[in-house]
Amino acid sequence: MKRPSKTRDNIVYALVWAACFAPIVWLAWKGFNGDLGANPIEKLIRQLGVWGLRLLLVGLAITPAARILKKPRLVRFRRTIGLFAFSYILLHLFSYIGVDLFFDWGQLWKDILKRPFITLGMLGFVLLIPLAVTSTNGWVIRMGRAAWSRLHRLIYLIVPLGVIHYYLLVKADHRPPLVYGVVFLALMGWRLWEARRSRPSP
Amino acid sequence: MLIRQAPDLTDNDVTDRGLYLKRRTLMAGLAGAGLFGAAGEAKAGLTYGKGFSTQEKATSKEDITTYNNFYEFGVDKGDPAENSGKFKPRPWTVRIDGACEAPRTVGIEDLIGRNKLEERIYRMRCVEGWSMVIPWVGFPLKDLIASVKPTSKAQYVAFETVMRPSEMPGQGWNTLDWPYREGLRMDEAMHPLTLMAVGLYGDVLPNQNGAPLRLVVPWKYGFKGVKSIVRISLVEKQPVTSWNKLAAREYGFFANVNPAVDHPRWSQATERRIGEFRRRDTLPFNGYGEWVGDLYRGMDLKRFY
Numbered sequence: 001m002k003r004p005s006k007t008r009d010n011i012v013y014a015l016v017w018a019a020c021f022a023p024i025v026w027l028a029w030k031g032f033n034g035d036l037g038a039n040p041i042e043k044l045i046r047q048l049g050v051w052g053l054r055l056l057l058v059g060l061a062i063t064p065a066a067r068i069l070k071k072p073r074l075v076r077f078r079r080t081i082g083l084f085a086f087s088y089i090l091l092h093l094f095s096y097i098g099v100d101l102f103f104d105w106g107q108l109w110k111d112i113l114k115r116p117f118i119t120l121g122m123l124g125f126v127l128l129i130p131l132a133v134t135s136t137n138g139w140v141i142r143m144g145r146a147a148w149s150r151l152h153r154l155i156y157l158i159v160p161l162g163v164i165h166y167y168l169l170v171k172a173d174h175r176p177p178l179v180y181g182v183v184f185l186a187l188m189g190w191r192l193w194e195a196r197r198s199r200p201s202p
Numbered sequence: 203m204l205i206r207q208a209p210d211l212t213d214n215d216v217t218d219r220g221l222y223l224k225r226r227t228l229m230a231g232l233a234g235a236g237l238f239g240a241a242g243e244a245k246a247g248l249t250y251g252k253g254f255s256t257q258e259k260a261t262s263k264e265d266i267t268t269y270n271n272f273y274e275f276g277v278d279k280g281d282p283a284e285n286s287g288k289f290k291p292r293p294w295t296v297r298i299d300g301a302c303e304a305p306r307t308v309g310i311e312d313l314i315g316r317n318k319l320e321e322r323i324y325r326m327r328c329v330e331g332w333s334m335v336i337p338w339v340g341f342p343l344k345d346l347i348a349s350v351k352p353t354s355k356a357q358y359v360a361f362e363t364v365m366r367p368s369e370m371p372g373q374g375w376n377t378l379d380w381p382y383r384e385g386l387r388m389d390e391a392m393h394p395l396t397l398m399a400v401g402l403y404g405d406v407l408p409n410q411n412g413a414p415l416r417l418v419v420p421w422k423y424g425f426k427g428v429k430s431i432v433r434i435s436l437v438e439k440q441p442v443t444s445w446n447k448l449a450a451r452e453y454g455f456f457a458n459v460n461p462a463v464d465h466p467r468w469s470q471a472t473e474r475r476i477g478e479f480r481r482r483d484t485l486p487f488n489g490y491g492e493w494v495g496d497l498y499r500g501m502d503l504k505r506f507y
Contacts (some may be wrong), residue, residue: 036278038261038269038476041330089273101478168467171330172377172448173277197368 016077018077020084023051023093027042041099045051048092049121050176053162057183060159064190079135082155086132117168124161127154159184220318253320254395256489260323261334263403265476269412271328273377274363274370274427281372282410291406291413291430292463300360300436303351310414314400317341321404322397324420326427327459327488333473338418339401344392347426347436352388358438359391360384361417361428378444384428384443385455389497395420395490398431423457454507458498459488463507 027047030036036043059081066074101107109130111118135138140148163184167177208491219320269417272282275289292310319339327333347359363382367373373380397418400407407413411427419426425445435441445453452466461471472481487494498506 038265039279039474041334041474041479098480100474111469114469115462117467170275173375 001154013080016080020055020081023047024088026042041095045092045095045100048088048095049166052085052092053159053166053180055081055088056155056162057157057180057187059085060155060184060187064187064194067194077192083132083135086128089128091124117165120161120168121165124165127158131155131158156188211252217224217355223433234303242463253322255321256325256335257335258323258325258335260337260403261476263382266334266336266402267408269334269476271330271424272372272410272412274382274430275410277292277377281375283408283461285371286409289366289409289413289430294432296413296415296432296434298346298350298436300433300437301353301355301357301438303353305350313341313346313398317345317398320398322418324397324421325488326418327463327471327473327484329423329453331423331468331473332476333469333484333488334476337403338397338399339404340397340399340418341398342394343398343417344394346398346434347391350436352436355438356441357388358384358437359396360386360433360435360441361386361431362433362435362436364430364432364441379447382428382444383442384401384426385443386417386419386426387440387497388426388436390419392496393494394495421458421487421494424451425453426457456498456503458503458507459484460486460507462486462505463504471475489491 006031027036027044031040031044034040059078062074062081066072097103097108101111112122113119131154134143134148134151143151160181163177163181166180167174170177250322263481267281268283271279272286275282275285276376294310295307296310296313298305319341321337321339323335323337325333326336335428343359347356361384363380364370364405365373365381367380386396397420399412399416399418400414402408402411412427412431416429417427417429419433440455443455445457446455459470465471470484473484474481
């Protein structure tokens with residue numbers, strides 16, 4: 001296959017980066033202009049979390065997209081998008097601890113123990129840490145392809161934790177978290193179907 | 203203390219409509235300077251008691267009218283302000299019926315004209331963990347109830363919001379079982395703090411805040427404050443209420459503000475006052491315990507949340 005030119009590659013990369021940065025720039029801009037509504041702290045925390053989840057789903061969609069569209073090189077964006085997702089979720093967590101709770105560690109601990117949605121969200125975040133840490137090429141080599149891949153399958157657990165975390169905090173309108181849940185199931189469904197197809201039954 | 207006046211109001215304490223309207227003009231001029239409270243009274247040189255009010259700084263009108271839970275217009279806080287433009291709060295009638303001798307249907311202008319309106323600045327604590335200080339204009343619900351002569355069978359009061367899917371886009375989705383319903387025990391409804399609000403910041407209620415008529419029960423979580431009311435029924439049994447029906451474990455019938463009883467999914471110990479950065483402690487009965495605590499004497503508030 002012909003490798004696209006270096007310039008074009010750089011442009012595509014720049015676009016992906018710009019797209020990943022767009023939500024935080026948009027939030028910062030709105031925040032700067034006092035445009036985040038009457039409860040800016042809640043809005044900020046919620047938006048950071050939602051964008052983290054969306055990027056995780058985009059990350060999960062890359063492999064199917066690469067196969068279906070027959071564009072295997074799409075896979076090179078997985079790490080970038082995954083790390084951006086991690087960054088949004090990290091900011092989501094920081095703003096909850098630093099801004100909402102104002103570093104009230106006692107309250108944080110109580111929340112983790114008592115509030116299932118926070119317990120699950122926290123668990124998802126903790127599981128995400130090793131994936132972020134081992135995202136470099138060096139780690140892939142050090143761990144070996146197979147072990148690295150096995151570790152990174154944790155994402156199939158982390159994303160539903162994120163969806164449930166979102167679902168549990170909604171009061172009445174469960175449509176948004178359900179949409180993310182359906183997207184996740186569709187992406188997993190494709191994987192199952194693909195695994196079955198490539199391994200013909202006896 | 204936060205409260206400046208006891209709730210047992212005499213007629214002298216209550217502003218009549220004429221004075222109120224004059225004051226309103228003055229307030230409009232002073233509101234921007236944040237002076238309308240004390241200055242409004244002093245400069246007008248009028249003797250009137252503002253209604254039972256907190257002296258805390260009122261939340262901005264902008265925030266009160268753009269950050270709303272009014273699912274009939276959508277589930278996001280900004281939806282009510284955005285989607286309530288088509289809603290027609292006039293003409294409007296309210297049916298008051300049930301266990302009473304003189305059931306009636308009354309027009310909104312009639313209600314506003316016949317009742318002595320007063321401004322009451324109340325704290326409002328949402329079950330979601332945020333709060334505001336809101337300058338309502340209204341009249342005590344007890345006056346309205348007394349006017350229909352309740353019988354001894356009137357143990358509870360049931361309220362119903364209007365059902366108008368064509369003007370209220372949120373009613374097209376079954377997020378809640380429409381129409382929105384709320385209820386109070388009779389003694390709660392007859393409490394002098396319980397207000398029927400028809401105005402906000404000296405003006406008629408904006409659509410997104412429950413025009414033209416809504417309930418305000420300052421010691422309870424905000425969802426008890428049923429909006430755009432078309433029916434008030436005096437009933438014998440505890441009525442079905444919307445949030446309680448959706449999730450009884452999370453939203454009790456009483457729904458008294460109580461920092462000691464957490465929502466199953468989050469703590470109720472603290473709240474964020476809109477416009478402030480740090481959370482503040484939530485007060486039992488939203489700080490109105492001195493006046494309403496007796497209503498619940500002997501009740502297990504952990505059980506009857």
